[in-house]
Structures are given as C-alpha cells and as structure tokens.
Amino acid sequence: MKILVTGTSGFLAARVRDYLLEDGGLEVLSPSHAELDVTSSDSCKVYFETHHPDAVIHLAAISDIGECARNEELSRDVNTGGPIRLASCAKEYGMTGRFLFASSDQVYTGTHELRLNRETDSLAPENLYAREKLAAEEGVAAILPSACALRLDWMFDLKPGKSNFLKNIIRSIRGQNPVRCAVNELRAETYAREVAVNMKALLFSDAPGGAYNFGGPAYGNSYETALSAYELVGEALGLPVAGLVLPAEYDTPCSLAMDQEKINSVGIRFRDTVASAAFCLEREAEYLIEIR
C-alpha cells in the first residue's frame, strides 16, 4: 500500500512518515514542496498520475496563524485550496484508500463558554487560519464524503524543532520564569506520536467520513493543567516548580477543548494533556538536555 504523506519537511508529517515506516510493510510517498505544490492543480494531477497513491494523509499547510493573516491569498490557496485539489485528484484517479487531512481545534475559537466542543456544533471561528480550515473541511466533504478532517490540537514532542507546550514548560522551569495561565480557558495539547499512532489506526479503519476531534481530552482548565504539567516536568528535571504557575483570567472565557465521544466511537482514544506529556517524557528523555 502506497500512502502519500504531504508536508514531511514540517513537524507533524515527519513524525507520521517515520511512524508509518517503523513496522515495514507500507510504502510512504513523501514529496517535497517542490515535487508536489498543493497550490497547483497540475502539480497535484501529475503527482497522482505518476505515483498512484492508495491513500493520502495531507498535512502540508501554512500552519502559522500569524503568517496566514499576513498572506491571506497564499494561505487560502494552500490551506483551503490544497486539500480540495488533492481530494479532487483522489476522486478523479479512483483512489481506493482513505483521505485524511489536517484541520484544527482553532475552528472552535468562537466558543466562549467553558464546555467541550462537539463536531456537530455550529461554528464561528475567529481567525483566518481557522476559517480556511473550516472551508477546507466543507470543500473536501462535498467532493469526497469518505474523507476525514482531523481537528488537531497543539501538538508537542521533545525532538529538535519549533517550540511547543512541553518545551515551553521545560524552558520556564529551567529559567525559573513564572507563567500566567487562565482559569477560564479550556484546551488540550497532545504528544505528536499519539497523533501519528491514531492516524494510522484511522487510516485502516472503516470509520465514516467527516470531521473528527483528533486530540486529547482537556485535563482541566489551563491553570490546573499547567500546575500538574509543571509538577511532572519539574520532577523529570529535578528542579523546583513552586510559584511558577500563576492564575490569570481572560475577559471572556474560551474553550478549544474537544469532546471525545465521536473519536472514541471508532475505537480511537487519546491521553489527556498531562498523561500525554508523561508518555512523551518517558519516550523522549534523551532530548531533555538539549532544551534550554
């Protein structure tokens, strides 16, 4: 089976590609941006005609919210147009396997109550990136109803690369720099490996198409999550954490936290943020020393 994974010079797709290759038995196509430019229909078609993927995990995107706001036209072309072009190719070339692509928990930015967001909720996202992701979900569903849009939360691991939830905690503890975390915010963060493992499970499942909340359950509000995560990381580093997490309150409550019922119903489970961080620290302890 040949699986096309896009965006492998980026954070998540590199982890997903490596995980798919771990057990052998799968062929992973991982073209560079230059080999497959998702803003070009011709590039997508030529790639499909030449390589005939059996399934797609589309993760290439402009993933930085600020960059999207600064480059509106390009980001729409990549983040909304890209998934739609690839889904059209998958349909045109009669691809038999699944089409999975990255959406985001940012689609829930319009939620100003402390509750869990469900896939069926009506949405009013508050930033351009999230609106592009939502438009991609709708556009792809119209072309390929079996496709799954994965609403991912903020992911982390300890490998070299961009900063993330866990690396920020490590740096804050090492520098003994306090942080303020909101008591009226609900959200979760998930270890990227868990996401990769669960993507493979979904790829080979007969789960119905549509949008899936694809990240861990919230551990508590952001202040409670940080308190527990700091304890955990402090222990791993052998450093004190007392007084480093301070409570804050936003003017308006907000929740990106995702309900788990739909994803659990297809046999897929995620750890909560703190358990996910513990799992990551256990597997990737070798990288701790490098994070300063």
Ligand SMILES: NC(=O)c1ccc[n+]([C@@H]2O[C@H](COP(=O)([O-])OP(=O)(O)OC[C@H]3O[C@@H](n4cnc5c(N)ncnc54)[C@H](OP(=O)(O)O)[C@@H]3O)[C@@H](O)[C@H]2O)c1
């Ligand atoms: N990271 C997170 O915590 C997070 C959270 C929620 C959702 N997501 C979503 O998950 C996916 C993966 O995120 P990530 O953090 O791994 O992204 P990333 O590190 O920014 O990587 C993005 C990748 O997309 C490629 N790309 C950009 N424009 C392209 C184009 N026109 N054609 C082909 N490739 C192109 C980039 O290649 P070049 O660098 O060579 O241009 C890079 O390989 C994205 O859809 C993102 O929106 C991520």
